[in-house]
Amino acid sequence: MFQERHPLVGRELSVARRTSVAIRALDNCSRFNLRIAPSDLAAAAAAWGSDLPAAIGEATATSSGRLAACIGPDEWFLIAPLADQDAIETAFADLYATTIHSLVDVGHREVGIAIEGPEAAAALQSCIAAEVALMPVGSARRTIIDRVQIILFREAEDRFRIEVWHSFADHVWHLLAGICREFELGL
Template sequence: MMHTHHPLVGRALAGPHARVNMRPVEDCARFILRIDPQNLAAASTIWGGNLPPTTGGLVSASGRIATCIGPDEWYLIAPLAEQDAIESAFGELYATTIHSLVDVGHREVGITVEGPEAVLALQATIAFDIAAMPVGSGCRTIIDKAQIILLRQGPDSFRIEVWHSFADHVWNLLAGICREIELGV
């Protein structure tokens, strides 16, 4: 659960004419799922929707987001109220299917980066071509020295999932870049 000591509580970088807007993502349930891709159908049934079968794939429905971040690894996001039910359902799956579901909600923080210059802001900190990242995809990458999961939810809409301990650093780095964009530097 998001607590008042959370590094991003109360922060927002937005304005009526801002070219990039940033805000913390509401607290949610977050999991890392490791499972043999041959058993993806069983995991999808438990999840309540199709899990993307290929690395980089992203599926979003009913407040849940799933992205494949490796050959046998998925990053799952769901409303906080659904956390116990998800854990229970995957717990029952252990009886028939080898897998690992790890709650990472305590370590991750979400940041939304949106606006007509969102690609430019992220490109200033990430080594691969952000503009070439397809809408509806996700990947694990690095901002400065912090590992993140980057989700492209729309042409000008991104979600960053970053470890709690790096959230302040990532926020401040992007806020500085957004200020430079605003100033035309």
């Protein structure tokens, strides 16, 4: 279940003078935290409907809009279109009969923010200690942005996705907006 109103609805910020960095709020979607033994990953992938990444830091995306990231030794963060939520919950409920796991709907607590443009990695690097530019495309990691835990996806060379708790979304948004302004001014 997700909150129909979150603090970033309709927000978008672009910087186009000296560099190109844009941030925008992403549409609501289904989000799940999956905990399962790595030895049972094939069963989870069958319930999910596509492959799940096996190594920490890997992410997979499908043409149908599903995104999965391995963020711990037995933990995955799953994103899907809202229309898929019931089917996903049903598939994993059926899996309980044969495989021990935990699937938790976290759609109500997370908000997505996109950071795009040729300077996106540099903009993020200014507030994340991890080497953002070294993240390969198709990877994800749990990290910290200004003392706030996020999950950071690198979807393309010039596009990142942040998943942040709803209660911290406004803070992260304003931090990114300030960074974009610095890039605009050439600071």
